[in-house]
Amino acid sequence: MSERIYGLLGRTLCHSWSVPIHAAAGNGAYRLIELEPHELPGFLSRPDIGGLNVTIPYKRDVMPLCDVIDPAAREIGSVNTIVRRDGKLYAWNTDITGFLYMADLAGVELKGRKVVILGGGGTSLTAQAAARAAGAREIAVITRSGPSNYETLSHHADGEIVINTTPVGMYPNTGAAPVNLERFSACQGVLDVVYNPRRTALLLQAEALGLPCSDGLPMLVAQAIAAEELFFNQRIDPAENRRILALLRQRMENMVLIGMPGCGKSTVGGALAKLTGREAVDLDVEIVKSAGKSIPAIFAEDGEPAFRALEQTAAARFGAESGKVIICGGGIVKDAENYGLLRQNGRIYQLDRAIETLPTAGRPLSQGADLAAMAAEREPLYRRFRDIRIDNNGSAAESAAAIWRDFCADSDSQRT
Template sequence: MSQTPLLSPYGLLGKTLGHSYSPEIHKALGNAAYTLFERFPHELAQFLAQPDLKGLNVTIPYKQTVMSACQRLSDAAKRIGCVNTMVRQADNSWYGHNTDYDGFIFLLQRAHITVAHKKVLILGDGATSHTVHIALEDLGAREIIHLSRKTAPFYEDAPQHSEDTDIIINTTPVGMYPHCPNQLITLADFTKLSGVVDVVYNPYRTALLIEAEQRGIPYSDGLPMLVGQAVAAATLFQNKTFGPEEADTIITKLRQQQENIILIGMPGVGKTTVGQALAARFKRPLIDCDEEFEKRYSHPGDYIATYGEPAFREKETALLQELCKTTGAIIATGGGIVTRPENYPILRQNGRIYWIRRPLERLATDNRPLSQGGLQRLEELYTIRQPLYETFSQYSLDFATPDEGAQRIEEEYYAHFNS
């Protein structure tokens, strides 16, 4: 990695940045000059000394390293012990702050999760967990417990706190892309939860959050924290006040761009043709799970005829695990995808699931061995699968033509995000 010319006075500093939402977020906040700065440790001193730099966000592994370059630190940065935002002062000195603190508080407020006088269980004991801990103290949490892999209490001790814990917050990377949907603990034993938070934002819904959603517990992923901290940083960079509506607009836009639209329904209902119409409307790629299966193995019908349905379902789930880690796609699934409960978190992690329906007598049955046997067989299959489709889907619809189905899904999709 060579020293590159400074092209912008604002940006994100790190060692290996890869994809980052930060430039897009700051551009939406009026700072089109914001960019990414990848630097090795030995380049930091020279880089930070450049007088043209005006403001930086800082990510791993430099959040503690840059503290020594700051002539003044905010109280939050001092208490947390690391800096993620640096602002050049009029006398050319650096002021260091930690806007992750602000971002986490914004996350809680947006999710309507209150922590005052409550017991909070934090998963993890790293830098992020310390930031969260300080914010929880300031918000008046009654008790804060950290579970860890290295020191007691451990993650396996979670059930000991199940009866009186109000809030659970995951600050670890467990469940983050590409290791999703993994989770450290289950919520099954927790009887009085009023909120679950996961600072991970890729995928949008970790397994922990999907479990919270299924149990009707208020929850939030880490995207509002990311955007909230960026808004707090932009306030310092631009000396300008932003309201919560700016952050909400950015969050909504990012979610609209990235959330998969997933189609489920009976074999032959038209998931592929509706998917093609949706792909044209949204200008997104279409992923047809049956086609992807055929590319790797053989036609699903032929595979089932040769190896049996259980073997097919195993392969289908493994393939689904890979395909659904993407974002911003239209995904048409096989008709029996709902027969395995483990497929739900795979689909839901990055997607909104639509159950499309048509009269059984209008379903295509060609080369679909599980649909053979006429209308009676389809009715038997539907009786089994109908409650599964209902459980999996966030929205269901009947349609006459693929274009009508696509239009209705498009309308519901945007209405959902703007509600």
């Protein structure tokens, strides 16, 4: 395998997850191949090419350089998989396989539905082909300047499935959504091909509305497995899609700890980092670094609003990252905007400890406060933020183990 070239061909690939996907599928030779446009012809003429995936901006550019193009890929108008066989370059588009897998896994039914597709690029062509193959009743493609555009979106308010194929909301520019789902009163499902963050602003709104939805990671995994089958001309057990997807979910998603001041978040976070080998990020520590003064000093000199602004900045920065243990201050739930910042890439755990055991030293809002009243006031906020509540009246190691068990089970379940 190592004598032939396998990899992802593109221009800027620093945020790609393709290498770990293909490695998990058994292709240890797979690598990232960054080329400038003028380098494509020379590279694709190499006789030692085994199999390549192709990503933006080259999915169309490589087509004239291939010898045989699968009819389905030619109809879509782009290719994402190239294999050299008998001296010729054969090309396919496995994105449609990945797209249909993503929709099926999320329980988003395309058959008989009006599908509204946001964006007109190469991935939009794949989504259109997938919707046709699945028997969509009607397909509307929304672009910035086409006949159906964002100014005329009201003409498609009866859209039942909304699909985002644009990069809006993608890391590092998280938090933006291409449309407001409330404009689609008949909406029954949402798909977003963006996979970092796991939950874009569009998907967070879909969750809030109770709609079945998915990010693009299942599509990425399934198209890669389909490509591996073409690389080596052999079938792969379909169960590999779920296994690799669960593995990536565990690697990518953050574990976020919230709860009352003094409930043990820092201690449990440290135990969780040790258990999992992850980096623990304490937002309060980061706030102190950025402010150049202690938290009591920030409250005394600048006031709580200034502290909350620093807290939100820290939540935005680290909530957009992957694979971390994020330890939050007790009052982070007071600002509703922090929910999306933490939830976009994280599973949120509220640590619960008996009120009478909570320390107050060094905690400006706890000193002299009625902690029972504070807990009662904040409980609806914690409930709004959390995915699960963890009893932390035992040891930190026990709580960390409970969080890790739940986190692994959630990754395996493929819940969105």
